Amino acid sequence: xxxxxxxxxxxxxxxxxxxxxxxxxxxxxxxxxxxxxxxxxxxxxxxxxxxxxxxxxxxxxxxxxxxxxxxxxxxxxxxxxxxxxxxxxxxxxxxxxxxxxxxxxxxxxxxxxxxxxxxxxxxxxxxxxxxxxxxxxxxxxxxxxxxxxxxxxxxxxxxxxxxxxxxxxxxxxxxxxxxxxxxxxxxxxxxxxxxxxxxxxxxxxxxxxxxxxxxxxxxxxxxxxxxxxxxxxxxxxxxxxxxxxxxxxxxxxxxxxxxxxxxxxxxxxxxxxxxxxxxxxxxxxxxxxxxxxxxxxxxxxxxxxxxx
Ligand SMILES: NC(=O)c1ccc[n+]([C@@H]2O[C@H](COP(=O)([O-])OP(=O)(O)OC[C@H]3O[C@@H](n4cnc5c(N)ncnc54)[C@H](OP(=O)(O)O)[C@@H]3O)[C@@H](O)[C@H]2O)c1
Numbered sequence: 001x002x003x004x005x006x007x008x009x010x011x012x013x014x015x016x017x018x019x020x021x022x023x024x025x026x027x028x029x030x031x032x033x034x035x036x037x038x039x040x041x042x043x044x045x046x047x048x049x050x051x052x053x054x055x056x057x058x059x060x061x062x063x064x065x066x067x068x069x070x071x072x073x074x075x076x077x078x079x080x081x082x083x084x085x086x087x088x089x090x091x092x093x094x095x096x097x098x099x100x101x102x103x104x105x106x107x108x109x110x111x112x113x114x115x116x117x118x119x120x121x122x123x124x125x126x127x128x129x130x131x132x133x134x135x136x137x138x139x140x141x142x143x144x145x146x147x148x149x150x151x152x153x154x155x156x157x158x159x160x161x162x163x164x165x166x167x168x169x170x171x172x173x174x175x176x177x178x179x180x181x182x183x184x185x186x187x188x189x190x191x192x193x194x195x196x197x198x199x200x201x202x203x204x205x206x207x208x209x210x211x212x213x214x215x216x217x218x219x220x221x222x223x224x225x226x227x228x229x230x231x232x233x234x235x236x237x238x239x240x241x242x243x244x245x246x247x248x249x250x251x252x253x254x255x256x257x258x259x260x261x262x263x264x265x266x267x268x269x270x271x272x273x274x275x276x277x278x279x280x281x282x283x284x285x286x287x288x289x290x291x292x293x294x295x296x297x298x299x300x301x302x303x304x305x306x307x308x
Contacts, residue, residue, distance in 0.1 A: 005097035005280040005298075006059035010050040013288070016281050019059065023100050026074030030091055030102045033068040037121035037274075038096035040296045041065070041153070045288045061095015062280070063298065067111055067120035071100065078105030085111035087259060089124040096121075097280040097298045109256050112263040119262060122153065122269040122295040127262070128254035129235050130157035133211050134165070135251060136233040141166035144203045148222055149213030150186055151177030153295040154235060156270045157258070158211050159184035164266040170199055170207075172222075177293055180270065196221050210245070212236055219243070270294030277301075 001020040009015040026032040044062050046052060070084045080086060087110075088103035090096045111120045133154070139145065145162040149155045150171025162169045163185030171186030172195055178188045189198045199207070199222070206227035212219045215237030223232050229244025240247060251257075261267040272294040275283040280298045287296055 002099040003277060004061050004095050004099070005063065005277065006061050006095060007048045008059045010048065010054045012049070013045070013281060013285060015048065016062065016284065018278060018280070024094070024102050026072050026077070026102055028075045029077065029105055030074040031070050031077055031080055031086065031088070031105050031108060032072040033066060033086060033088070033101055033103055034071045035066050035068040035096060035098055035101055035300045036117035037067050037300065038063040038098075038298045039065040039122040039125060039153070040283045040287045040298060041125050042287055042290070043125070045284055057093070061090075061093075061098060061101070062284070063090065063096025063098065063101075065089055065121055065124035065126070066096040066101055066103065067117040068101075068300075073105070076105070078108065080105055080108065085113075085117070087111050087120045087123055087255065097277060099277070099300055107255070109259050112259065115259065115262050118271050118274060118297050118299060119269045120259070121297050122271065123258050123262065124255055126153040126295060127157055127258040127267070127269065128250075129154045129248060130161055130267075131254040131258040131261075132248045132251055133158055133233050133235060134161045136211075136246065136249070137209050137231055139165050139167050139209065142168065143208035144168045144170065144206075145209045145211060146170045146172065146199055146203070146207045146222065146225060147186065147211045147213070148172045148218055149236070150181045150184070151293055152213055153292065155211075155213045156180065156184045156294055157267055158213075159186040160267045161261065162209075164261070167208075168203075170202055172199070174291070180293055184270075191218070196225055199225055207231070209233070212240065215239075271297050273297075274299045
């Protein structure tokens with residue numbers, strides 16, 4: 001048997017629980033992965049809340065991104081073998097907060113030894129999102145990038161990737177995240193009333209890319225900062241199109257690219273807290289506040305660090 005954290009009904013966190021099930025079998029093109037770490041994302045609780053529809057078969061395994069070790073390979077398993085360390089998004093209908101999960105071999109990448117399982121587990125969702133967002137326009141060295149929600153899981157990686165491209169990065173976040181944002185290479189700007197004016201003071205000529213991870217009024221206030229409305233990209237608000245901007249465009253190479261960036265030290269996922277599988281609910285609650293700092297990771301079968 002194998003443990004998995006699920007929700008049993010669409011709604012609040014009271015429907016989450018740890019269950020046991022038989023170890024799943026990998027189908028064609030799938031890998032059975034012994035999970036070592038799984039990143040926690042806002043999408044985890046949004047799926048549970050029904051924000052993306054309520055048509056999934058219950059119970060639903062929670063957790064979308066994992067790093068672990070291949071335990072078995074389905075037919076056509078993409079060149080992977082048992083014992084390989086891999087990084088992947090979970091296959092549809094599976095959950096990553098689990099002792100075992102299934103992933104699509106075609107979407108998995110080998111985990112470099114230099115990258116820890118905990119860090120690797122932040123890359124299939126948050127890391128690829130950051131990579132895709134920064135690709136929205138061709139950035140020239142010296143151009144200015146504003147990141148809204150710069151102290152969160154995706155925002156910190158966006159700031160680092162933009163810094164690596166020699167952009168001037170302005171990170172908008174709450175005061176508590178000042179040091180975190182600055183350590184990602186960005187100039188800190190306090191969020192809240194008047195933040196666009198504070199950005200304008202630093203970038204009087206306009207901003208070459210606005211990356212939004214907050215949405216709503218924050219996005220609407222920031223969009224006019226861009227030199228061109230098409231230079232606004234949001235992972236948080238589907239309404240960005242009405243402003244002339246666009247949502248994330250997925251690049252199938254993103255996981256390999258961002259993993260390589262981490263291996264080379266250009267991006268360091270900021271894992272600020274880890275929780276054991278039995279406490280996955282606390283990890284989810286920390287992200288559900290909407291004010292997480294960096295990434296929160298559920299660690300399976302390994303020692304964990306207390307939240308900072
Ligand atoms: N489309 C996709 O494929 C995709 C993929 C990944 C994520 N997303 C979405 O992108 C968003 C961010 O994801 P994430 O993983 O980075 O979330 P996260 O780790 O929870 O970070 C969100 C950040 O937003 C900040 N924030 C909240 N209100 C703010 C405000 N008024 N001004 C400035 N910052 C504010 C919070 O920090 P403060 O405490 O400083 O406010 C927090 O650090 C979520 O909506 C998520 O669902 C979409």
